Amino acid sequence: MKRVFAVLALILLAVAGGIYALGSTESDKYITLRATFRMGGAVYKGYQLEGDTLVFKFERNGDFFTQAMEVKEFTTDEKLSPKKVVMEVNTNGEIRRYEAKLVKEEEDRLIYGASEL
Helix, strand or coil: CHHHHHHHHHHHHHHHHHHHHHHHHHHCEEEEEEEEECCCCCEEEEEEEECCEEEEEEEECCCCCCCCCEEEEEECCCCECCCEEEEEEEECCEEEEEECEEEEECCCEEEEEEECC
8 A cells, every 4th residue: 555655656656747847848938038138238248047046147357438329139049937137337447237027928928128217
């Protein structure tokens, strides 16, 4: 009898694990960031997962930057399911982070917007 319960428990555990695995991959999507900058010169350095936070990284170096608003769009090259999306801007060593908000959801892509303004 104990053996029957042990087998049933293993089967249920395997089924639950399979359902979780299938569900988690279906929720993964490409993440797009629409980044608005208050001045020019920001260079995209890529993205990085920090725990459950996706960080899009930008860098500005120099003494003079155009004072024109710029909007740029960047998309991950893999499907992810972060809990939070952040834009990080490093200007001459001064790092600032801006939380991105979900703007639009498409079939296989989530579009977030973040702004320095």
